[in-house]
Amino acid sequence: MNRRKLLQLLSKGAAAGAFVKLSGGLAQSKIPQGATDTMKVLGTTLREYGERSEFEKDVIRYISPNLRSRHTGASFSPLEKLEGIVTPNSLHFERHHAGVPNVNPADYRLVIHGMVERPLMFTLQDLKRLPSVTRTYFIECAGNGQNGYRNPPDMTLTATRSRGLVSNSSWTGVPLSILLKEAGLKEGARWLIPEGQDAAAYTRSLPLEKALDDVLVAYAQNGEAIRPEQGYPVRLVVPGWEGSIQVKWLRRIQVTDTPVMSKDETSEYTDVMADGKIYAFTWVMDPESIITYPSGLQQISRGFHEIRGLAWSGHGRIRRVEISLDGGKTWKQASLEPAPDALSVVRFKYNWVWDGRETVIMSRAWDEKGNTQPTQEEFFAKWARNNRYHYNAIQAWRIGADGKVVNGDKTLAGAPARLGAVGRGGCGGES
């Protein structure tokens, strides 16, 4: 390779030169000499099943200390401690309605019945013989964001507590359309009623059109069997829709002509509008984004930082993420890592040199349908102040002159203290 080619590669390979030197020069005399301690002893041996470094044990899901029951609450993915877009299975957020059932896969059966020509029953092995699909999809609790909204703002907020009820996995399963084709739909079939085998017999109504489009009867998550908290051995994956309809520990699907109007689609998971109306069946998740670095309770120093965050939308591919470095006055375009699928979380990045002055940073995502995120004011102009689902307003982080990062949201005059404050509990909140 000649010098000219090398210089071309150097200029091609390097970033746009927007970052400053972090380490400065290092005198030859200061280069550490000799071996580290780890080089003086044999390390640990091969293992059948690996574990994390002992120095990473504080990377855990967040569980509110205020929960009345750990059977019916939620745990949050530690977003600001993760990189890329894969959520490690041990850290995927949880949301349960009656705890996590311990299902023996040898006993597992999935029944499809109701308005079908041929009721069917599948073992787990039956399902695995069928044509499979692997796709990367986010799953998000409809209540995600409740902790991000407090009035006045909660100054102890982290990215985890703001938006940690979203996770992203590579799911493998059988397209539900294949099972329905096997069963044969009867004239008039319009809805599916999936039921879980947890102690809540968790039940929802899924419109047939979505089921035939892209819904998976999934048995693997990021390469391995689905984890118990995520629905082992089999769950529905309903791309882009609220997590609560993606029934876990799936035991049967009844085909019907009308929705079942279960508790979890009437008294729960419905949306209160500012005009007093209440909407049911609001399944699609609107665009959201969260800056994970720098974010709440982190500490930064002057100089170069790559601002990083996550964006996603249930309506389609994220086309653009914008960053504001001045509290929302001006917006600049972040770069996006390639995402494997349209309804996957995407990682955004923005090269930034912090000059040490106090400022407020924000992100907002735009999807391929042209949807974006509202400000808090805009959100509450449309949605009622005692609504507690589908909150997707912009999250701001304030960086103090001391480099400390805290919640940058504003206090809103006349707004409630929290989402769902009027007369309803909370699934995504810390209630």
Added chain:
Amino acid sequence: MNRRKLLQLLSKGAAAGAFVKLSGGLAQSKIPQGATDTMKVLGTTLREYGERSEFEKDVIRYISPNLRSRHTGASFSPLEKLEGIVTPNSLHFERHHAGVPNVNPADYRLVIHGMVERPLMFTLQDLKRLPSVTRTYFIECAGNGQNGYRNPPDMTLTATRSRGLVSNSSWTGVPLSILLKEAGLKEGARWLIPEGQDAAAYTRSLPLEKALDDVLVAYAQNGEAIRPEQGYPVRLVVPGWEGSIQVKWLRRIQVTDTPVMSKDETSEYTDVMADGKIYAFTWVMDPESIITYPSGLQQISRGFHEIRGLAWSGHGRIRRVEISLDGGKTWKQASLEPAPDALSVVRFKYNWVWDGRETVIMSRAWDEKGNTQPTQEEFFAKWARNNRYHYNAIQAWRIGADGKVVNGDKTLAGAPARLGAVGRGGCGGES
């Protein structure tokens, strides 16, 4: 939605109709009534860090019982028990030369020195502030496949033991080109000498051109910190090249004008040709594929099966995978799941109805450069019979009339009993 639209969706959503009914009809009277046992008790509570189902504990890496030391051997990913393309971090294959060092990230330093304008030293936090890249790449031991080759064939072979020294992850890190640009290369710089901080002080030579192209100084793997076995806290990721050059527990990179000719690029990881020549610096992994279902020691029954497997190439994107159902006489094209990056493993699939007659199935991969896999005969015509690296011949599986699946490779007249049989040990084999 009208009936016509519904039927269109059904026909669009379903597979090509190539599979037969697995479950047959189920009389209404046989539909299970009442709740499962799991529905009668509250399940387990939220957890800060999740674990696998107790019923999945047999999904583990394979470690040969014949290993003389578990510090210097390898463990194999259980390929036939995994789905999709993500290798769970706990199941990523291992290959160590002196065990796994326990590195404290607070003490971690990366030094870049030698033929540079400014020697540099980075903490882990320094590295994480810099521009990052997340990409999905396979890593494969150059010795992968050694167990797949035995003459006569090993009838106890599994997909794990045949090709389990390959794994696939989403890696996050700083492009090495950025660090080198910061350091400033001196005239005449041509090679990098990365060194690990394990007890082997594992050392290799990496040509500058590759380093400036796509090499990552990686600190995250599938979203979380790299696991100790994979190089915690920092390793090189050298896309498409043999795993042995992707130095783990990276402590320094010396810039030089010549390679260092370390043990692991001279007496190890060099290739013996049939004409007696020995090649060093054979870094790029040639195309490979392995059918993971049905595969060695599995048992199938008549009827529909989705044949599944994995394919990869260090030369570029996998363009085509072919399946033979008649021992290599004819070949049919498998379908490929979309792969996130060119140098990622790709999952292939083929719809098949087994009629119960004994047969031999095979796969072979083609990459975008037109490379494909040789037969065993072709492999040994080029490579010496005591070579033990870069074995990428086609793996066959024989399905007996009883549905039992075993190694389908042929006995080769005049061929050695195993790779590396003459005078050399084995890193990918079960020595």
